[in-house]
Amino acid sequence: xxxxxxxxxxxxxxxxxxxxxxxxxxxxxxxxxxxxxxxxxxxxxxxxxxxxxxxxxxxxxxxxxxxxxxxxxxxxxx
Numbered sequence: 001x002x003x004x005x006x007x008x009x010x011x012x013x014x015x016x017x018x019x020x021x022x023x024x025x026x027x028x029x030x031x032x033x034x035x036x037x038x039x040x041x042x043x044x045x046x047x048x049x050x051x052x053x054x055x056x057x058x059x060x061x062x063x064x065x066x067x068x069x070x071x072x073x074x075x076x077x078x
Contacts (some may be wrong), residue, residue, distance in 0.1 A: 007015075019029040060068075 015029055015033075018024075019026050022029075024032075059063065
């Protein structure tokens with residue numbers, strides 16, 4: 001599919017230089033870059049949804065459980 005995008009000149013120049021130095025076509029470089037970006041960010045929506053769900057949950061410890069944890073720690077002399 002053909003598409004047109006606008007990018008800053010310096011970004012284009014860097015991409016063009018990289019593509020030329022690696023023997024890649026411009027299309028191949030942009031395709032690989034987009035695919036890599038998508039792969040690296042695919043979990044963001046899941047994380048965002050989980051953060052939203054759990055932001056309404058009480059994350060404090062139950063008082064009895066907290067008391068049991070404290071009692072289980074060895075006594076230390078300071």
